[in-house]
Amino acid sequence: MTVTSHDVAREAGVSQPTVSRALRNDPRISEETKRRVMEAAQRLAYSPDEIARSLITGRTRTVGVVVADIRNPFYPELLDVVHSEFMLVGYRMVLLEGRVQAHTRDQVVPLLTGNAFDGVIFTTATLDSSVVVDLVRRELPVVLMHRYVEGVNVDRVTADNVGGGRIAAQFLTGLGHQRIGMVAGPANTSTSRDRELGFRSGLKAFGLSLAKELHRAGPYSHQTGYQGCMELMKQRRPPTAIFCGNDVIALGALDAALRLRIKIPQQLSILGFDDIEMASWESFNLSTIRQPMSRMAEVAVRFLMERIGQAHEAPARNQLFPTNLIKRNTTAPPGDSI
């Protein structure tokens, strides 16, 4: 005989709606009642049939979060805060990885366009992404976080990457650097493009420019920073400072400097972007541009919840969070040249 939520209600001495609310962790239900319902459900080995339930309510209480590459430590930290926010509103979070572009289109989209998800947060999207356009057309609630896609009218939560790039240029030139290199992230992402845009415009304001031979780009990885820094420092006239597209690239650049026995920050300044936890580790003490990840996650989840709860016609919002400089030990005025 199948155990129903009514049986659980009787066992726990509460109403059936209370059982439903308790099981989806509704904040209106007290912790004591939740505990009683859970224990009753456990005693009866009650397992709510998720599929049947979602057919009735039309809601799955499940959201998808699409990330690029969870090996970039930025994403685990981001997912961590997003995950906590969804737990608070009683939603489960499903991680979808879209590292390979072809894979995103062929595998992730069919998953998202089924009825399995109430909404989705994209934390990654190449600039020409047709995936987001597709989902919006199908009226799936979507929030873009951290990156954005051009020409789509959809809720966005982003850090001011252009402003952050400008702060980087201002800070390094302010220290007295004139020959500054950049190891950027992937060219087809908005984060990378905006950081570089802001950086170039910031240099220009100080009568400087980014020399072509001092510019490298690649995936957001340790390897990109390591190789980029190696190449820049082997130039006839190496830079005295390098601005990196994100912190992981900067950590790779620091490792290359270590390999080349270049003293940081005396002989070379290195500046990152993001302020991941590792940036503050003793081994690195990386100066960086911080984006307020927790607050961004909070707003992204709120936007998505509002989208799920209301008509899709509401005008799209765009919340931009300021970035700020975190000075640590990898930046200083230019010193002895090597």
Next chain:
Amino acid sequence: MTVTSHDVAREAGVSQPTVSRALRNDPRISEETKRRVMEAAQRLAYSPDEIARSLITGRTRTVGVVVADIRNPFYPELLDVVHSEFMLVGYRMVLLEGRVQAHTRDQVVPLLTGNAFDGVIFTTATLDSSVVVDLVRRELPVVLMHRYVEGVNVDRVTADNVGGGRIAAQFLTGLGHQRIGMVAGPANTSTSRDRELGFRSGLKAFGLSLAKELHRAGPYSHQTGYQGCMELMKQRRPPTAIFCGNDVIALGALDAALRLRIKIPQQLSILGFDDIEMASWESFNLSTIRQPMSRMAEVAVRFLMERIGQAHEAPARNQLFPTNLIKRNTTAPPGDSI
């Protein structure tokens, strides 16, 4: 009018079963055919109703993967290989985080015991975990990876953590260390318990033992290693070598040594466990005990697929993978004492 898979089949010029197979990325369908089906589906804005489909087949082609804390870089690397393996067999992977024990029981279990998942891989489980016992009782296919739970007859894929601990003791004593400390992981996990067990038994074989004042334990985090190393090195008679419960703890210990201006490896040897990618970074060059993560992931996914495809009564398997020493630059014979 609703677009069906038959419409897509007509549009693509293939049979309806071919459309289904192509959409779930069945390896028997050629890439060319998959492309044609995808394009036809896109032209018609076809979106297979996942829920209706799963009600018919009784399968969701979705597996859950429960992890502890994705901020420990071991997990993103592990998830990365597991994810790739599931992609190959046409399954989607859903990440469930169970950092907090209470949260695992109250939130993750109700999710897993609905019909949303065909099976689940646990990459984390405290030793007294009732969650796994519960799921096995409900006949949900389960594979335990990386850690195990006592008293449950269930497929297990683990590294030889006891053997790895023994290798660590053998290596450090072989270098000539006699006063050796340990900063272990959390006491309620099998990995941590087994590594320590092997380490103690290895020391004993060389007539040594782990002094109580040279033993610390905590979560698998940078902070645990940092604080543990700080405390051990401030002892009246500090150790000349420290074995760490995992690589992240070891990186924290290295940072503490840096802070204390203790030279590695001349004044102190530090040995990790896992061999995560960061261990090989220039900044760390961490000596460690490696577990063969890719091969373990491959077998775990194969086990789960076999469980999903057959009766639950098949006897449980237990595949143990050997661990091995990776010598880098953080270990050496004991030198100048500090």
